[in-house]
Amino acid sequence: MKMKKFAALAAATIMTVSAVAATSTFSVFATEPAENSIVIKDSVDGREYVAYQIFDRTSAVDSINWGEGIDGVSLLADDLTNESSQYYNAKFVGVTDAAGVAKVMTSDDWTASDSQLFAKALEKHVIPAHANRSYYDQGQGEYKISIYKAGYYVVIDNKTYVGDDEARSAFILKVVSGETDVTSKVGKPTLTKEIKHNEYGDNSWGTVGDNQIGDDVEFRIKTTIPSEVQYYDKYTYTIHDQLSEGFDLNENSLKYVYLDKDDVPVTGVTYTPVFDNNAIEKKFDVKFNIKALLAQNPNIAKIETYYSAKLNGNANVAVKATNNTDNNPNTAYLTYSNNPQDESGKEDGRTPDSKVYDWTFTLVGNKIDGQTRDRLAGAQFQLKDETGNVLKLVATGTRNEYRIATGSDTATITTITTDDLGVFYIKGIDDSVKYTLVEAKAPDEYNKASDTKFWLNTKDGDDIGYSKDGGTLNRLQIAKGDYSDKDANVGLTIENNKGGKLPSTGGIGTQIFYGVGGAIVVGAGVLLITKKRAKKD
Template sequence: MKMKKFAALAAATIMTVSAVAATSTFSVFATTENANKIVINENVEGKTYVAYPIFNQTSATNTIDWANGFASVSFIDALKKDTTFGNKFEAVSTAADVAGVISNKDNWSEKETAAFAKVAAKFVSNGTESTYANGQYTLNVPNAGYYLIIDKTDNTDKDNANSAYILNVSGKLTVTPKVGKPKLTKEIKHNENGDNGWGVVGDNQIGDDVEFRITTTIPSEVQYYDTYTYTINDTLSKGFDLPDDAECFFYDKNGTKLTDVTFTPVIVKNPTDNSFKIQFDIKTLLAQNQNIDKIETYYTAKLNGNAKVVANKDTDSKNNNPNTAYLTYSNNPQDESGKENGKTPESKVYDWTFTLVGSKVNEDNDPLAGAKFQLKKGISVIKLYKINDNDYRIATAEEIAADTNITDTIITVRDGKFNILGIDDATDYTLEETEAPSEYNKADAISFKLSNGYVSDGSELTKLEIKNGETTTDGNGVTVVNRKGSELPSTGGIGTQIFYGVGGAIVVGAGVLLITKKRAKKD
């Protein structure tokens, strides 16, 4: 089929968020079967592309004219005022003049192509909307011509981004937008696993400072935005105090830490829902080092007395303390304000804390009141917050300072039951009886630690065991047995202590008598 010649026209096809940005010379408007068609390869349903004509081929004489309805006079004035182009449009007055400027690939840049598209977007009309099928969006435009394609998709609160403006000649079927977007991953440090302990699950003692890490990425297509920001939105369970500060580290694509980037994160707290935000101006950061590809944000939060505690594996297998984070981010390069309408999926981690379930009995398994215990970690006695006669919880530093309901000693009551809430797993504790009930001997100290298991995402407990030396028992309970008897030797008869007491008196008396006799002889 005959090809109609068109004046040489250099045009860049620019996309966002991962841009296909190149300058190409389109020397014809093809009048083949594909002449009035533009196809965009994007295997994501639900998007809306609209093609707006800028230039048309108006006759067989190869002349270029403005598309019908295009505000050409205002457009030329805007091009002349835009400082991006310098004085390149100072002398233009016709469509052919404008086409001549942008087709000069030796004197036209990718940056100028992007600016040209942004200016044109303010003056276009009479658009053609796309249809979708089999991973492609098709725009059946009415005429062969040069088109500005605008992504009109509403991506508010979606993990998706709009394409930047696309400039394309009809009949070109190689348009493949690559939409880039940032990612967020939240992790918690499993304290007994050292530096390799980052993951989705942690377990701690109440009062511990728990470490969190949030990793976010930067899409390379940020360069096509006037403003690009994103914000970490982090919500902690009520079992955590909100952090006061955070620290950020920056890395390139090779994982090399970048030391020349200066940034002090500002935490904006919302105590109402126990959340906070940290915002990043990505364009400002990239101005310091254009190789930034990843940001790691670290903070610690204290596990407090409101934390959910596991008392029984079967009934409390989901008694965790969830912590959730997500990003809101700029996702439309057509919006010069950089509004954060994009939203990543939530990333969630879980922290666990446990209960020691104690029972004080005699050798007949009868409950005993009046026994006194201390819980030790190493040689240190742990301070406890007394909730009621049976329940004690690991005290926080603030509670210890206030010195209300604080004790270091558990005293059993009539039923012999006691619970110590908020202990860690994989930690060596000692339960030491400091005073036995009347008529009973003290029991030996019990050294123990808990071990557990979780489902893969850390949200549910699957195993809880207590280890006492070489013995492992299912659950998290200990039974402390007291036995009756004197600590002095006994023959089983009565009056033994009285006998020893009288004998002692006789010995003392004999000593006095002997001394008296010696003094009498001297006299």
Template sequence: MKMKKFAALAAATVMSVSALAAASAFGVFATTDAGTNNIVIKDSDTNRVYKAYQIFDQTTAINTISWGNGINGDALLSNLKTSGLNTYMSQFDSAESAADVVKIISDADHWTKEDTAKFAKAAAGCILNDNAVTATEANGEYTINVPNAGYYLVVDATENNGVDKANSALILNVSGTTDVTPKRTKPTLTKQIKHNEYNTWGDVGDNAIGDDVEFKITTTIPSDVSAYDKYTYTVRDQLSEGFTFNDNLTYKYYDADGQEITSVTVDPNKTVGDDSSTTDYKESFFVTFDIKELVKNYPTVAKIETYYSAKLNENAKVAVTAHDSVNNNPNTAYLTYSNNPQDTTGKEKGETPKVTVYDWTFSLVGKKVDEKDEPLAGAKFQLQDRNGAALKLVDISDGENKNVFRLAIGNEAGAIDTIITDATGEFTIKGIDDKTTYKLVETEAPAQYNRADSYEFEFSTSYYPANKLLSIKMLDGTASGTSGSTVKVINQKGGSLPTTGGIGTQIFYGVGGAIVLGAGVLLIVKKRAKND
């Protein structure tokens, strides 16, 4: 074969692989000038490993092509005849030499970009690692100085296990010094929590204990996974002990323009597994997607949104004062994904950074005192919603923490609706939402004291960043509210008339009768004195 014939082969392969773009795990390169045999890869990503293998040699004779020193030619011939290429590839059955193979793959009228990808994979299984030429890195470029002109297979041999990177698929580019740009394709993941008061998605939320908290995980699909025999990725979600997973998952598929393709609710017992890879979280789950199959069913799919909810439970951490970066309830998600087109199993080695969102809940601290700021026992309180309905509470006091309650979850056994203060006059109610109106109502005052007015309030909070409570105050009708989460309820002694029929009324009548009787006696005495 003459040089121009070899150049035609290169040009034909350029067309097919260029159209293929990132779909192939390998780029097949031809060099025709023995004096300038560099292959230069433009890549700013550091510490990558690129290797070149000579598949066909064009230096031994100008009119012949032989197997290069980077390939086991006999093995490649066998591989091409059994590797499952398309029906046109049956012509490989009669191929006996490198020249025969070149004749087939240079037939631009029949050879396709898909054939190029398959040929590259077939060749990759027959390379001779001892004869690889490894690139050197400098100034955002990787230079492979190949010793001889010829046809080369360039492999991205970087080890990307457990990191958010994928191996490259390279585009064919033919020239004396071949400049190529790697094409790497990998997915992304973001996670959000719904802020229930504003109905918006973000990285922070706040709820009452017992609320169902909504989460959304968004994952993108690589633009082209045709280079992979199998491509899977797994959404891995980790819930802290303050959440109980509700076993409800909905998936929404979107195209590149953001248009919803379909929405599917799937039985979690068949699609969700416990993630045993972590011990840091009480509950965790994973969902695995077969991306090749998904793209087959929905060719335009570009993004998946995974929705679920979890209940804020009795183990939730509760904030009291700012600044606080400890008493929050994190929820973390990340993605593991196929990242090496050379791995025919589609094993997941890539891993996105973990994304964490935070949910907050709060405490109300009550202090019952008299007008001298002394604590009062025997006062009865209810925490009511804005409509006056008493909220159910559970006593969670222990040996060190007395008079501590939290909001009940559903129809929880042992729940109460009234708190009675002890000699300390203090009590705490945990698990309160912000931007929600509550009323602290004294339903009965201690003996000889008047009931205090109801205290209506809502918490107002701010965060920066999402895992740090920057401020908390109680909006209670005053101009700027009250800083913190503590309310002091003051009782005054006396000051109101006793009710009719009570013991106080009988005393009142008795004293009045004595006064009248005394006046009568005094009048009689005065009359007698006058007569005398």
């Protein structure tokens, strides 16, 4: 009966680094196999797996002894039965040998938590001289450990990961008899940063967005929780988010959505993470105590963090493609607990950076004479959005250059005037928004041009004009009316034509009047002579 319980225990004892993972039962065998080995399914190269024999038998018989890889006497005295030890377990009180430990572990009241505590105590008392070390089989994507004697073993990932996107594997308690396969127990979270793309109203999430200066840009950070968290004493992770100079965080916009493994929102969660904002350096942190969160609902498997930031006047603005610098990046990464043996929950793990980009663009305007093609000064323009509102602008300090104003800007204007260069720039334009350029006043002696509807286009059919990661602008064109294939850096050309010439006094005009007057006088004389002759007759 005890042997069966011990076998069942070994099958159920699975924990990550601070934990134990057992994937097979203790079994009784009649003869020693010719070869014993542990094969660890783990495709990550560079780990250091070692195995130590804990018991010299594969079943909990009375003759079971401590294995050659463990100092069982110190394990019992210093930790399992020592009330001052963090690994103390009252169930071992009075136990003095390996057989007694095995019997306690097969008792009806032995729990998974007891197994975790036992596993945590082992690493302190292993005997390095009796370590069985692994080698990596790259072709198979697995580690192999040759074992001299059958028995009950603990397998330890002996490497500590600091700053890497890795976590220590689980302790694995395993009966070894012949070739024994086990699966690495590595648990680590993931982070993905996304930006809402408002183009064409699809409101999709991805790595690239484009907006008008002054817009509130929406972001989402998706993180996962590894299942192995349950075996840590303390498990935390922290989102680190770095905005570019072109963003101002809307601090009150942060909100958190908790999801289960099927992406179904988990309701009734009152937990709130610790938020720390550094507005000067344009970065913030959000720290989650995952153990506390799961205590409220163990079904939580994912966290989505939402916030918005205003695209401000410091944003980099693209004029033309190709461009890989004016992309206003936003970067996030996650640091996380990655060593279950560390009771402090130190965040030594770090995910790769997840980066998104937000683009904004420039309208280039050209004011010319429709006949001579000369540049024209004195034209006044206003820019309207899709709803007909006149947009406020601010001068940038560069000649003929303006940008869309934000709510914090002062000294704004609504009308710009061209100088003798006839060229002007309006920075901070969104793509796919149908703007209207209105000529409020034409240059002297010229007729006013009609309103010009335009929009900037980053797409070519179904092909998006950005690189796959969104960091490079490959295509930017300007559409006048419904369609145009002009490059955006050429911009809009607005022509003015002069009106018809009105007559003035003097010159040919007076000669005409004098000629007509003379004709009238001559006509009157002829008429008088004719009348006199008629009377004589």
